[in-house]
Amino acid sequence: MSRKVIIAGNWKMNKNAAEGKALVDELKAACGNCCCCEADVVVCPPFTTIGAVVEAVKGTAIKVGAQNIHWADNGAFTGEISGDMLKSAGVEYVIIGHSERRQYFGETDATVNARLKAALKYDLIPIVCVGELLDERESGKTEEVLTRQIRGGFEGISADEMAKTVVAYEPVWAIGTGKTATPDIAQAAHAHIRKEIAGMFGEEVAEKVRIQYGGSMKAANARELVAQKDIDGGLIGGAALKAGDFLSLIKEALGK
Ligand code: 13P
Numbered sequence: 182m183s184r185k186v187i188i189a190g191n192w193k194m195n196k197n198a199a200e201g202k203a204l205v206d207e208l209k210a211a212c213g214n215c216c217c218c219e220a221d222v223v224v225c226p227p228f229t230t231i232g233a234v235v236e237a238v239k240g241t242a243i244k245v246g247a248q249n250i251h252w253a254d255n256g257a258f259t260g261e262i263s264g265d266m267l268k269s270a271g272v273e274y275v276i277i278g279h280s281e282r283r284q285y286f287g288e289t290d291a292t293v294n295a296r297l298k299a300a301l302k303y304d305l306i307p308i309v310c311v312g313e314l315l316d317e318r319e320s321g322k323t324e325e326v327l328t329r330q331i332r333g334g335f336e337g338i339s340a341d342e343m344a345k346t347v348v349a350y351e352p353v354w355a356i357g358t359g360k361t362a363t364p365d366i367a368q369a370a371h372a373h374i375r376k377e378i379a380g381m382f383g384e385e386v387a388e389k390v391r392i393q394y395g396g397s398m399k400a401a402n403a404r405e406l407v408a409q410k411d412i413d414g415g416l417i418g419g420a421a422l423k424a425g426d427f428l429s430l431i432k433e434a435l436g437k
Contacts, residue, residue, distance in 0.1 A: 184391050186407060187347060187414035188431050189223035189246060189308060190421025191276060191395075198233035201226045205237035207424030218242045219435055220414065223274050223308075224421070228262055235271035246274030246308065249282065252295035264303030274306045276416070278334060280353045290333025297334060301342045308347045308393070308416065309334055311374065315354035323352075324373050331377045343382045344389040348374055349416040355396025357418060364405045364412075367394050371411035400429035407434040 196204060205224065225246035226234045235245050251261035267275060277300060278293035293309065300307040311330040313323045327350075335343060350370050355362050362370070371392045379387035394406050395416035406412050415434060420426045 184389070184413045186220040186434055187223065187391050187393060188220050188427075188434055189225060189274065189276075189347075189349075189393065189414070189416050190427055191248065191279070191416055191418050192224065192226045192230075192421060193248070193281070193418060194227055195422055196226055196230055198230050201230035202233045202237045204422070204424055205234055205243065208243060208428065209237070209241055211424065211428050220431055222431060225274065225276055231267075231270050231272060244273045245271060246276060247272045247305075248276045248279070250275045250277065250296050250300050250303075250305070252292070252299040264299045264305060267305060268303045272305060274308055274347075275300050276308045276310065276349075278330075279310045280312055280351055280356060284353075290330055293330075293334040294336055297338065297346070301338060301346075306345060306347060308349050310349045310351050310395070310416070312349075312351040312353050312356075312396070318352065318354060323370060327370060327373055328377055331374060332381070335378070335381060340382045340386045343378065344386045347391045347393060348378075349393040349395045350374060351395035351416060353396075357397070359397050361397040361399075361402050361406075362394070364409050367406055368409040368411055371409065375411050398430065400426065400433045403430045403433040404436060408436070 223244045223246045225248050247267050251258055251263050255263055277296045282288040297307050311327055313326040317326050352362050374392055375387045378390055391413040393414045393416045394412050398415040398417050399420040420430050
């Protein structure tokens with residue numbers, strides 16, 4: 182089964198509205214010899230930049246994602262953003278459970294699960310992040326950690342909901358460090374993730390789920406990573422902040 186490549190740029194806490202618009206304008210200008218249509222291309226700006234970016238991508242194939250979502254519909258949750266707010270702002274994707282949220286903001290598999298259900302309720306496409314810490318890898322616990330994150334994170338959703346959910350494997354030791362997982366290491370983790378999904382939702386669903394790699398992915402390594410059997414794209418940090426870098430990475434990922 183062939184899965185459509187999905188490349189998403191996680192801008193993290195970078196780019197104000199004017200800077201975000203400028204970056205999208207540059208991406209658009211290069212869209213003449215577009216490969217954006219062959220892959221699903223998503224940009225995930227900070228909340229306050231979303232409005233400008235939604236405007237800027239109009240008429241293109243580029244989609245907009247958010248970096249978080251709260252599980253409640255509304256209410257007294259200072260500083261949080263609901264699915265309804267994202268949907269009405271023109272957002273189509275949402276990153277959930279990024280390791281930076283797990284590390285710095287107390288995100289757990291249970292909160293990931295609650296946010297995932299909210300995203301699905303509002304018909305947003307979730308990008309759920311999983312991945313092990315360096316000491317977990319070094320002590321041979323990678324698979325155990327991924328299993329726990331998947332079983333906890335995806336508990337209680339339907340097979341149809343799982344099929345449209347995107348998973349991002351982001352080994353924490355590879356994020357922002359310049360240390361990319363080798364294609365073999367990444368492939369082994371992706372295969373484990375797919376096997377766990379198959380165990381929960383069946384083979385057919387697992388074959389549909391797109392699993393992105395994230396962690397120091399750039400044009401120089403994207404081709405080899407995405408060529409792996411279970412790697413269906415990338416969730417990109419640093420290399421998504423400049424149009425030229427992001428476009429070269431997309432081309433490489435598509436094998437162009
Ligand atoms: P880098 O590409 O900067 O390593 O970040 C990866 C990431 O965390 C994307 O969500």
